[in-house]
Amino acid sequence: MTDPNVPGAPPVLAGLLADLRAESEALDALVAGLDPDGWALDTPAPGWTVAHQIAHLAWTDDWSELAARDPESFVTELRRSLGELSAAGADPIEEGAAHGAAEEPAALLARWRVGRERLAAALTACPADVRLPWMGPPMKAASMATARLMETWAHGQDVADALGAVREPTARLRHVAHLGVRTLGFAFTVHGLPAPQVPVRVELTAPDGGSWTWGPAGAADRVSGPALDFCLLVTRRRHRDDLALTAVGGVATSWLPIAQAFAGPPGKGREKGSSL
Template sequence: MPDPSAVDATAAVFADLREEGRELDSLVGELSGPDWARPTPAPGWSIAHQIAHLHWTDRAALLSLTDAAGFGLMVEEALKAPDSFVDEGAEEGAALPPAELLARWRSGRTGLDAALAAASPDTRFPWYGPPMKAASMASARLMETWAHGQDVADALGVRRTPTARLRHVARIGVRARDYAYAVRGLPAPAEEFRVELTAPDGAGVWTYGPPDAPQRVTGPALDFCLLVTQRAHRADLSLAATGPDADRWLDIAQAFAGPAGPGRAPEGSR
């Protein structure tokens, strides 16, 4: 029999993913046609590219959950152009009329939500990195939705209110520490770090790692999430590192799979 607490936690992740999608939808749902072409901080990507990319990756997640063979074919196509398949997928969707792109993204979110709810909670589903359980896949989709939503918000000049949903993003960022080193061909530190992040409401602290670890990172949860999704430069964030290894990590941290990105330039240099 499934652990009721685990079932509740999984349902909460799915609900948070739905809410993250709705929040981004509220930013783009009423945009006029020309606004979809607004450039975002990602070079060469408009708002339409951002939504198209989310639709493309939602579709990949849906295939993973419901059609492993179909997902395998999608991976084969990606391997043929490993350096460009992400941009190509975004470009294809961005070329659609905005109303059609919006409808496809909404439909894809609905389909993915249903597939996540129907998925066996203990099954690991294929992905571009290690296979994931449905709850982990939902967390990853939330992280990406939030990150690309930040690009859209920046393009529109909107300041979003951070929520407790950032806990999912922060957790992925902490767990992906060693990946950030590996993707750069660097050895990861042997010891765990202590990470202490002030919750968005300021009423609590999210903690990760041994409390007595000498290497530490502290600061606002929002700033940590902006850092690990590479939506802001470290120089513009209020994060503190104790110890040389923790300090180095803040220069290379990333929560997303794939090659190390260039990150954002400091605000003063843009």
């Protein structure tokens, strides 16, 4: 059954887009009533305010929408943009966030809202089996929607930390956890380590008390704990030692400190004992 708010989307993609919309609206509710001082609050990301976090999401949504709507233009524009920024010695992610953060908060918020709706429409129109170009490996529409949900939740955590807000975990965390499991091999290779050749069983306690599992039941290497903690880990929003996660086996034990669900460099991550 398709989501009535996403006409024409295949069932799997429709569910993902509905969850992405809900995650975006939850973050929107955190920032919509902020005054200028609230938008200027520092978040755990060095040099990034609340405005930078929303600007980054808007920037990435815009690029994602272009990739889904016009893949050839995406490749052309990305090459041009990266060339210009490289020549200027600038980082594209930092530049995108800084540019958006300089806008009036109301204009930035409105642009993010429009952009995420345009992205949903563009992904809905994509053939399910077509891989879209991206700044990392190409991905299908469903994978792009999952990646956008993960980023929205992760950057939403930065905003929540800055505001001192506590978010209730939801079933949408399953998408973040799934991406965290699927990127196990990448987490090793991005750190210059060989990808493991043995399976890892992941058993997480869902927000409703149920169980989410990945990997063969008989695997010697295992990870278990709350789904929220695992998602905070793979988005590098909390230090591994501050989370109630258990690892058994050499691969599982080595994986947790370096786990990440996002492409690109791992970054510094959070300090032990601190969310900010």
